[in-house]
Amino acid sequence: MGVPRSPIGTPIRTRPATWSARGRVALRVLAGAYLLGVWLDGSGSGIPASILPRAANYFVQVSALFPWAATASIDYRAEGFICSEGAWMELDTRPYFPIDTEDKENRFNRVMHFFRENRPTMTALDSYLVNQHNSAMREDGIPSDRAIGGVRLLSLRIPIPAPGDRLQRMSRQPLSSYPEEQRKAFYHTPRSRLAERCGRHVEGTD
Amino acid sequence: MHRPVHRFLAWLDEPTPVLRIEIVRICAPLAILGFMSGRIAHADEWIGDTGFHVPDLGGDWRQPLFIPALPEWAAWAVAATMVLSGLACCLGVRTRASALVFAATLVFVALSDRLETYTVTKLSPAVMLAVAFSPAGARLGLEAYLKRKKSGKRPKKSRTCGSVRFLQLLVAVMYSASGIAKVRGDWLKVPLVLWSHVHDSYQTPIAFALASVLPAWTWTLLQGMVLTFELFAPLWLGLSGTRTWALCFGLSMHTMIGLMFGPVRWLALLMMTLLAAGYLPERAIGWLDVLAERLEPARAQGPR
Numbered sequence: 001m002g003v004p005r006s007p008i009g010t011p012i013r014t015r016p017a018t019w020s021a022r023g024r025v026a027l028r029v030l031a032g033a034y035l036l037g038v039w040l041d042g043s044g045s046g047i048p049a050s051i052l053p054r055a056a057n058y059f060v061q062v063s064a065l066f067p068w069a070a071t072a073s074i075d076y077r078a079e080g081f082i083c084s085e086g087a088w089m090e091l092d093t094r095p096y097f098p099i100d101t102e103d104k105e106n107r108f109n110r111v112m113h114f115f116r117e118n119r120p121t122m123t124a125l126d127s128y129l130v131n132q133h134n135s136a137m138r139e140d141g142i143p144s145d146r147a148i149g150g151v152r153l154l155s156l157r158i159p160i161p162a163p164g165d166r167l168q169r170m171s172r173q174p175l176s177s178y179p180e181e182q183r184k185a186f187y188h189t190p191r192s193r194l195a196e197r198c199g200r201h202v203e204g205t206d
Numbered sequence: 207m208h209r210p211v212h213r214f215l216a217w218l219d220e221p222t223p224v225l226r227i228e229i230v231r232i233c234a235p236l237a238i239l240g241f242m243s244g245r246i247a248h249a250d251e252w253i254g255d256t257g258f259h260v261p262d263l264g265g266d267w268r269q270p271l272f273i274p275a276l277p278e279w280a281a282w283a284v285a286a287t288m289v290l291s292g293l294a295c296c297l298g299v300r301t302r303a304s305a306l307v308f309a310a311t312l313v314f315v316a317l318s319d320r321l322e323t324y325t326v327t328k329l330s331p332a333v334m335l336a337v338a339f340s341p342a343g344a345r346l347g348l349e350a351y352l353k354r355k356k357s358g359k360r361p362k363k364s365r366t367c368g369s370v371r372f373l374q375l376l377v378a379v380m381y382s383a384s385g386i387a388k389v390r391g392d393w394l395k396v397p398l399v400l401w402s403h404v405h406d407s408y409q410t411p412i413a414f415a416l417a418s419v420l421p422a423w424t425w426t427l428l429q430g431m432v433l434t435f436e437l438f439a440p441l442w443l444g445l446s447g448t449r450t451w452a453l454c455f456g457l458s459m460h461t462m463i464g465l466m467f468g469p470v471r472w473l474a475l476l477m478m479t480l481l482a483a484g485y486l487p488e489r490a491i492g493w494l495d496v497l498a499e500r501l502e503p504a505r506a507q508g509p510r
Contacts, residue, residue: 024368027339031372034332035379042383044390055317058270062329063383067391070402079280097258099248099322103407105469107251110321111260114268121260128258160405163398163422170409 038063060065075104076112077175079100080133080140081146081189083198090175091129102172112153112186122187123139126151130189130197149198150189187192218371221364223491224345225498230373231301231342231485234333235292235308237479241326241472245315246285253318254281260320273318295337298347305338326473333373333480340369346498355503363495374484377477378440381456385437393433397412400432401425404466413466432459443485453485 037048042063049057080091097108104113105190115121129151136144156178161167175183194202239246253255255275262272276284288311294304309331316327344350345361354361392399401422404413435442435455442452457478464474486494 019385028368031336031368035372035375038376039379039383040378043386048227054267054270059313059316059328059331062325063380064387065325065384066399066403067393069392069396069399073406075407098251100244100469103469104323105322107258111258114320115260115394118263118266118268120263124261125258158405160402163401163425167405167418169411169414170405170407178232 002115025063034060070101070160072159073157073170075172076109076116077154077156077160078108078129079152079154079175079200080129081150081152081194081202082142082146083149083200084146086202089142091148091151092134092139093129095140096129096132112155116153116155116186122153125153126189128185144152147198151192152185152188154183154185157184216290217369219366221494223364223488224341224362224366224367224368225491225494226370226483226486227340227342227367227373228344228346228498229486230333230479231298231305231337232296232346233479233483234476235296235332235339237335237472237475238308238312238326238330239289239292240475241324242288242315245322246289249281249285250278252281252322253284253315254278256281267321269302271317274312276318284311284314288315295334297343298343298351299349301343301347302338305334305342309334309338324473326476329476332376333476336369336372340367341365342369346501351501351503358503361502368455373480374443377480377484378443381436383437385433385435385439388433389437393429397426397429398422400429408467408469410466410468416466431455435459450484450487453481453487456481
């Protein structure tokens with residue numbers, strides 16, 4: 001069966017064919033808009049961000065990969081405040097963020113990367129870590145019989161070696177092995193909250 | 207209408223080998239599922255309410271849409287749907303429907319969890335939608351195999367396929383935009399940008415070995431080569447004289463990225479899939495076609 005034709009021989013468009021043609025045009029327009037969005041976003045234009053809804057704009061942000069040189073190798077760590085001793089001790093967050101535990105795609109690293117200066121998120125993270133440790137479900141470097149009242153969240157900025165330097169394989173070392181100048185604290189549980197959780201007055205925690 | 211526009215529209219409608227989109231249909235879901243596998247194994251922590259979730263920040267730029275964490279059972283259901291639809295698409299079972307469902311799960315997880323969203327997560331819905339709106343599944347698919355075994359008809363080798371054109375353009379657009387972003391960033395100012403990225407937790411034994419033996423100038427040379435390739439990719443991939451060289455360079459570049467930056471290997475595989483599907487020379491597609499014909503049953507000679 002061929003395409004229906006008019007008396008003068010031109011093809012007659014049936015309704016499904018018309019819809020199909022319209023659908024094709026719509027798809028082409030959408031595809032073109034998407035490609036333009038990807039290109040403009042990667043090229044540094046603010047146009048996609050200014051005209052697209054945020055959720056749609058999010059999907060065109062795919063091309064600006066590694067545009068900047070790294071100034072340091074960055075890792076994120078946490079310490080817990082042990083109520084009974086009034087001291088800070090490294091808290092291994094990996095048991096509570098089990099996806100990609102050994103690299104920077106770990107969720108703890110990601111939350112610190114994106115939200116370290118966002119107070120509501122840091123407060124939520126504080127509560128999550130304290131609850132997780134105090135429920136004594138997993139090994140995290142602080143004995144499970146020692147309750148914690150809060151956390152200190154920090155980044156490690158490890159200098160990048162120069163070419164020709166003697167290199168060491170990247171590996172996770174205890175927080176205590178990094179000099180003070182490589183650590184930068186972004187958040188610590190407020191003293192009032194520590195006191196509330198530990199059930200006693202706490203001094204000198206900052 | 208202007209001549210270039212005419213030529214562009216004619217190029218869009220020009221029949222292309224169906225095998226190109228079949229390469230994407232088979233390999234892209236595998237690369238995407240490979241990337242997702244670590245997350246899927248902890249679906250309750252990832253999109254469920256067992257793990258930590260960023261609270262509703264009410265319009266913060268880092269949170270494009272707030273989606274509350276799912277109950278544990280629902281998180282596992284989404285993960286299972288993602289795996290099943292991805293595998294179904296790869297196998298060519300209900301290809302269009304499975305590609306659409308797979309794309310929908312990818313959109314959901316990308317919006318649901320900013321923390322686990324990377325280029326693969328954001329790029330893959332567009333790739334899978336391209337598969338859905340194409341004749342993918344007509345060749346080298348399980349359903350097509352069974353149907354053909356019954357009818358004995360041979361599938362069409364070439365068809366008009368806007369999705370192949372879309373993916374060809376997507377690759378060129380991505381590289382070009384990435385190159386411009388690099389020029390606007392540090393790549394023309396800092397000679398050791400590449401070197402600076404091989405020392406963090408992405409580092410593989412190969413990256414460490416290369417960092418230990420290669421002299422500084424080689425990192426700058428590689429940086430220049432990558433930038434030149436990306437910035438002018440539409441030209442390299444558009445001109446017939448440079449296309450195959452560009453394909454080889456792109457495949458080599460992504461192979462090295464995959465070998466040197468551990469978790470980035472899935473993005474490398476996805477990009478290699480798109481590059482190969484879009485830009486393999488006709489001769490190579492011809493070889494694949496011979497292989498495909500051996501796998502496709504033919505009782506009687508049918509339309510081609």
